[in-house]
Amino acid sequence: MCLGIPGQIIEVKEGGQFGVASILGVKREVNLSCVYTPDQPEAAVIGSWALIHVGFAMSLIDEDEAQRTxxxxxxxxxxxxxxDAIAQSGSRA
Structure with missing residues (x-):
């Protein structure tokens, strides 16, 4: 089964399409195009929680929802x- 896992966005990479999310302490490169556009300030997403699925930050969620999930x-x-699947995927940030 495929699930969206909560992760905290900790970095926006140059260009803004990609960034880094911390998922239970594991840092992964993620595509931010569903939750961020380069015309926004980086502060708009850094520190935010998102549901991460197949390398994409699909939607922003609040911290309480992330912890409950x-x-x-x-x-x-x-x-x-x-x-385990994330750790084996090999696309670490």
């Missing part, structure tokens, strides 16, 4: 499976 995923056992 992580807890629910832990409870149902999906989080470890998704984290």
């Amino acid at each position: 992580l807890e629910i995923l832990k409870e149902i056992g999906e989080l470890q499976e998704e984290m």
